[in-house]
Amino acid sequence: MLRVALTGGIGAGKSTVAAKLSDLGARVVDADALSREVVAPDTEGLAAVVSRFGPAVLDADGALDRAALAKIVFDSPAARSELEAIVHPRVRARARELTDAMPDDAIVVQDIPLLAETGQAPGFHLNIDVEAPRELRLERLEQRGLPRADALRRIDAQASDAERREVCDVVLQNGGDRHELERRVTLLWEDRIVPFAENLQLGRYEPRPEKLQLVETDPSWAHRFEHHAARLRRVMGPSAVRIDHVGSTAVPGLIAKEVIDIQVTVVTLHIVDAFAESLGDAGYFGKVLHDSVKPEFPDPAQWEKRFYGYADPGNIAHIHFRPIESPGQRFALLFRDWLRSDARARDEYAHAKRALAAKFELAGDYTAAKEPWFDNEAWTRANRWADETGWHAPVC
Missing domain, CATH: 3.40.50.300 (P-loop containing nucleotide triphosphate hydrolases)
Structure with a gap:
């Protein structure tokens, strides 16, 4: 209904x-x-x-x-x-x-x-x-x-x-x-x-469009995030330790796909599975996925997450449920805060996005082609920035 x-x-x-x-x-x-x-x-x-x-x-x-x-x-x-x-x-x-x-x-x-x-x-x-x-x-x-x-x-x-x-x-x-x-x-x-x-x-979420389209930053992205966050809080209550706007749409001034990325921090992924029916009633449907493994954390189990999407074709959103203090949970927040703080890094990432968008017409191919940049540039540089500035992932 x-x-x-x-x-x-x-x-x-x-x-x-x-x-x-x-x-x-x-x-x-x-x-x-x-x-x-x-x-x-x-x-x-x-x-x-x-x-x-x-x-x-x-x-x-x-x-x-x-x-x-x-x-x-x-x-x-x-x-x-x-x-x-x-x-x-x-x-x-x-x-x-x-x-x-x-x-x-x-x-x-x-x-x-x-x-x-x-x-x-x-x-x-x-x-x-x-x-x-x-x-x-x-x-x-x-x-x-x-x-x-x-x-x-x-x-x-x-x-x-x-x-x-x-x-x-x-x-x-x-x-x-x-x-x-x-x-x-x-x-x-x-x-x-x-x-x-x-x-x-x-029982399905609305997929992102297959054809790639990058758009300029939009102030409405923050409002769309807040709407999702309110719905997710209503379903999960305190079981959602944090709900954060992450990804490119969370970085002012950065071009992005018209998809709102949200990270929900949980104590354990079993909690997400327990809420699967309630999340579905609220319009969110998902599956088990893994983030890309990094050399410092080679065990794939450390990168397991629950990936959900929203059923509204007019408000496409990807919800990443990750355990607290897992490498994926930390990096999602670190990457966002690094780009927000470092204008040079933000511009370089935008340049890389535009260059790849010129080569690939499909969103899936574009996303796969970005992974080397994350592995070779973003992971190392963002962590170096964290060490230099004393950044640490907030927990509540």
Whole structure:
């Protein structure tokens, strides 16, 4: 089951995206609708709200007077937090109940306005944010009958666009052209969401493209790493001793393949094997591999690792699980820090990458051709740099 979270500020057009995804075949779970359901008449949720805020929040029929409640909570952050503590756990429980009843091959989209505020993003395979200009959002809310001052308060009470972007994998800009927005949703569905779901069903990660392409450094690589790290921490907890961004995409200014390399340090690889099912549920699938053996550590067993990839075709990542203080674990961190610190080494590595890219069209051939540079240059020079600077691998 592919789990997608859909978020966006009030008036951004999230409902339009949700409706289009539903038309395309997604099963949409609407958090706003559930927030009404869990405080409907005769529910214990409504009883909890009345117990906290008093009978004045009820209308003449005994139902929740949402306008009266809004006046209380939007003027008081403390009151809003107390209301959220009542409503949010019940909404999440109901959403889980609905999702658990769906078939394994379903694509489930949960419409969650407060995704960034509630910290739920790592629990989803893909997070989508819908954005619109602030003034356009205000116009839409006024057209719905909400006074401008109230609309401003509601917008400001939510996370900012920047805060939502921090936790989302996809940002859909909605400038007001509904057909254009729906077209981009369809493309996202066909090019990313459906293939992602197929990979999950088949238990496979998305491979890197066979055709080699090196691109200039991209600031989004750091955000993509953080998204993966949050998902991995959610699955493994303290069993992941460290989660580090490694490889070329972790070195600012260095050209790289569009693949995020991540190292997860563990006490033993048996721990990774114990988490295999949970990692698969989160979209990560893997196998046993070995790093290239170096003369100082000739035993291949010292270089064993678990290699995992992510199932999202729009966010290709390689996860290297290595035991703490193993030579491979240490070198991944050393190589990254050496290149970050030594501009000359970084430039030489970039030159070597470009020269090899000119010779090889396939990523596999290119990667194999780089190994002599690692063995003859990087290993020796990085370790010399570590001795000269006193560098040592961090352990926690």
